[in-house]
Amino acid sequence: MSDVIKKVAKSLHEINIPFFFINRTVNKIKKISNQYNTKYISLEKFLSSPDNFSCLFSSTSSDNYIFDKIFLEKLTINGSQLSDKLFIDMSLTYDIDPKACDILGIKRIGLDQINNEAKKNHSSRLNESAIAREIIDKALLDLPEVYAERMYAPIFSILQDRYHYTAQEGLKKLMRKELKGIGSKEKDAIKAWCTSLAKRFAHIPSVGIRGLIHKGPEGSLDAFLEGVDEDFAKELKSVLSLQLEQDDKVIK
Incomplete structure (x- = not known):
């Protein structure tokens, strides 16, 4: 299990938001599930019969999509409102199919988007700092x-x-x-x-x-x-x- 998943679990637990773990090998998540007193599900079971959820956070090193178009379409068949769900993909190689998300109107946030937002915020802070510096310099003069x-x-x-x-x-x-x-x-x-x-x-x-x-x-x-x-x-x-x-x- 990645460190980022552990950090997310800790944060969710601290603010009392319910969550559960998914992994290919359930033995790897039993301990941490017991630590937070929450359930765990095998990836195979979740893909075939997904539990109800509002947000899916994924971070693996898989070379292929884990949550592909077939899985996402299955959610619509089950009557889920995809517009109400949020998919967060922290994998460098993409765990959640971005094209399928676009087609199905699913809100997906990936690393690229997160990095771009971070760059924008950084640029904005630099601009604000430059303006503040100018004001301070003038005040000093x-x-x-x-x-x-x-x-x-x-x-x-x-x-x-x-x-x-x-x-x-x-x-x-x-x-x-x-x-x-x-x-x-x-x-x-x-x-x-x-x-x-x-x-x-x-x-x-x-x-x-x-x-x-x-x-x-x-x-x-x-x-x-x-x-x-x-x-x-x-x-x-x-x-x-x-x-x-x-x-x-x-x-x-």
Whole structure:
């Protein structure tokens, strides 16, 4: 008895699917039949008077068809619905007549079909792996930029706040002096305009900082911070230092 038959028997037994053994020499299958508490039948008896079955699994080294057209036609004579049966042929030389199966409309799965499916699945897995590799490579290339954006995001936020604060403070002075007599609608319009203008002005250094981070030489950001007023530089450095500490904790 082939190893593949033994493996199939073990698997069927583990999931409680009933089965029986067929062999030319019944003495060769008595032991394993007793092991699984199932019946056994000689090949000669099965070919002449087949028991009812839903699936036939065959794996021998025979040079001739064991389950030929005569046997398959006999199943139809006995009233069996061949469309409901599955024939699995694991023999290199074919145990089950493939042409007869085609003629009678029997579903037969052979080694050729199994190998072809395996090759298709292998090719599919290779394609999926290539796509996954491409996605991973792109993510790795983008990682420094994503990390930099995350790390320096507080600086961009502070720039926005600083420009907004400067604009609002300047506007308050104008409201107390030059624009003291204007109406509430005019004041609201000027406030909205100042807020929008502050955002636009903040955008200019933000773009410059991004350029330094992504393309500038090492130390570019430090050089930029040295160029702004001392209090503002301290605020930016403090936020940046805190962000680096948080990132370090996450990495650990």
